[in-house]
Amino acid sequence: MNIGILGLGTVGGGVVNVLNKNQAQITRRSGDNINITHAAVRDTTQIRICPTEDIKLTQDPFEIINNNDIDVVLELMGGTGLAKDLVEQAIENGKHVVTANKALIAIHGNKLLALAKDNNTHLLFEAAVAGGIPILKILEQGLSANQIELVAGIINGTSNFILTEMRNKGRDFGDVLKEAQALGYAEDDPTFDVEGIDAAHKLAILASMAFGCELQFNQVSTEGISKISGEDITFATELGYTIKHLGIAKKLDGKLQMYVHPTLVPKTHLLSNVDGVMNSVLVKGNAVSETLYYGAGAGAEATASSVIANLIDIIKGTVNHDILGWKSLKNIPNCNTGDIESIFYLRLLTTDKLGVLADITATLANHNISVESVIQKQIDQKNNAHIAIITNLTKTSELNKAVAEIQTHDYIQEDVKIIFVKTLN
Numbered sequence: 001m002n003i004g005i006l007g008l009g010t011v012g013g014g015v016v017n018v019l020n021k022n023q024a025q026i027t028r029r030s031g032d033n034i035n036i037t038h039a040a041v042r043d044t045t046q047i048r049i050c051p052t053e054d055i056k057l058t059q060d061p062f063e064i065i066n067n068n069d070i071d072v073v074l075e076l077m078g079g080t081g082l083a084k085d086l087v088e089q090a091i092e093n094g095k096h097v098v099t100a101n102k103a104l105i106a107i108h109g110n111k112l113l114a115l116a117k118d119n120n121t122h123l124l125f126e127a128a129v130a131g132g133i134p135i136l137k138i139l140e141q142g143l144s145a146n147q148i149e150l151v152a153g154i155i156n157g158t159s160n161f162i163l164t165e166m167r168n169k170g171r172d173f174g175d176v177l178k179e180a181q182a183l184g185y186a187e188d189d190p191t192f193d194v195e196g197i198d199a200a201h202k203l204a205i206l207a208s209m210a211f212g213c214e215l216q217f218n219q220v221s222t223e224g225i226s227k228i229s230g231e232d233i234t235f236a237t238e239l240g241y242t243i244k245h246l247g248i249a250k251k252l253d254g255k256l257q258m259y260v261h262p263t264l265v266p267k268t269h270l271l272s273n274v275d276g277v278m279n280s281v282l283v284k285g286n287a288v289s290e291t292l293y294y295g296a297g298a299g300a301e302a303t304a305s306s307v308i309a310n311l312i313d314i315i316k317g318t319v320n321h322d323i324l325g326w327k328s329l330k331n332i333p334n335c336n337t338g339d340i341e342s343i344f345y346l347r348l349l350t351t352d353k354l355g356v357l358a359d360i361t362a363t364l365a366n367h368n369i370s371v372e373s374v375i376q377k378q379i380d381q382k383n384n385a386h387i388a389i390i391t392n393l394t395k396t397s398e399l400n401k402a403v404a405e406i407q408t409h410d411y412i413q414e415d416v417k418i419i420f421v422k423t424l425n
Ligand SMILES: NC(=O)C1=CN([C@@H]2O[C@H](COP(=O)(O)OP(=O)(O)OC[C@H]3O[C@@H](n4cnc5c(N)ncnc54)[C@H](O)[C@@H]3O)[C@@H](O)[C@H]2O)C=CC1
Pocket: 006, 007, 008, 009, 010, 011, 012, 040, 041, 042, 043, 059, 061, 075, 076, 077, 078, 079, 082, 100, 101, 102, 103, 127, 128, 131, 184, 185, 186, 187, 188, 297, 298, 299, 300, 303
């Protein structure tokens, strides 16, 4: 089998290194020799994390796509422009494609998968979701007897790394982000990580696999971790929670809910103890009940593990391409985000005057929202009170109305912070 790689950075370099490290057993498991014959790179002279003596480096990726001797293309360069054109043309040229590119699959996957089916080739993307955790295989095969009720997880390693370092070491957001970039965890554009876009790409893929529907990336309600402050982390800890960035997809009354956002998770829940770059995905099936998967969500060799697993399946001929019936998939109607029910954390900065807390709780009560816990911190130098509230279960739309009303009072000093709280039971 001759393989061409597009992009020899963190993941591409990791693939070459893992293939070298585990050559004997990968050959045994796939039943064939895997030869990386070509790699497309931007700079042929750059020092890389992997050896390149036996690989022909080219600056023209189309040289790989149009090479009749190459059987499988690994798209590991990222982006949705050139990468899409290359993947499309590779498929049209009859090549199988393995990609780690969640943006590409989330945005163009419906079209590309249909194209692959029409051309009798495979387009596989295990590395695109939760890095080294074989979560797509679990949904496609291990849990195929179930109707999936819920998929929820920590699916962006960079965000989890930042939140963990902020909580454990009181480190500054920007400083930790720089470290995540240096470690090769972050996307080329790190706003994709910290604004939740990368997690939304992954959730769209997970939901499509879990519920057997088309990819509906535009329907994911998305919020990142960029507005989480040290004060939120401290309040959450005191209230018995950890702040995690979660992606959640579930089907309720025939409608699909997909949202990624910072979430307060009870300290006692397993997900709350998933730290650093680790990812974890909880899947609830109607036969198996709750299952939980844990592993590195980013990094060279962990991601390479998933890319190579797809490659081995292609070589062995064990890809079960029809399990999702891609041609017949239909959209599932999406639920209005206002209808999502949740417990909420509110953080307020108010002037410290008599009756403020009573007024806030009364406004919430007018919207049928009761207060489960409240912490009021010492008054700061500006005579302001710092308040954190945990509500009971309520509809997002009702909570938003109550907060909008609270926000109009002149005792409110800044926008009220709202964060979802999930018990995940
Ligand atoms: N880094 C990680 O831990 C993970 C990354 N991914 C995905 O894997 C893909 C690759 O990510 P990384 O390896 O981290 O990125 P990277 O930036 O380390 O590597 C990408 C490589 O592609 C090369 N490249 C880009 N455009 C090119 C072009 N036109 N011609 C030739 N070479 C080109 C770049 O020069 C770079 O060396 C992305 O889609 C990313 O989202 C997925 C899971 C984990």
